[in-house]
Amino acid sequence: MQGADVSDFARQLYQAHGPKAVAEAAQKALSLEQQGKAEEAKTWRRIEATLKEMLGPHQS
Numbered sequence: 001m002q003g004a005d006v007s008d009f010a011r012q013l014y015q016a017h018g019p020k021a022v023a024e025a026a027q028k029a030l031s032l033e034q035q036g037k038a039e040e041a042k043t044w045r046r047i048e049a050t051l052k053e054m055l056g057p058h059q060s
Contacts, residue, residue, distance in 0.1 A: 029047075
């Protein structure tokens with residue numbers, strides 16, 4: 001998945017799941033890592049990182 005595709009997918013995931021999207025991506029990546037699917041997991045880690053970037057730092 002290319003960079004632009006990751007960003008688009010991250011946006012769609014956020015629209016569908018809201019703030020839970022980061023956790024969804026992290027869980028998917030972990031599951032794939034446990035299954036030995038490193039390349040797919042890497043893509044989900046990129047999606048997770050993009051979501052975190054989009055959301056910015058937590059404010060109190």
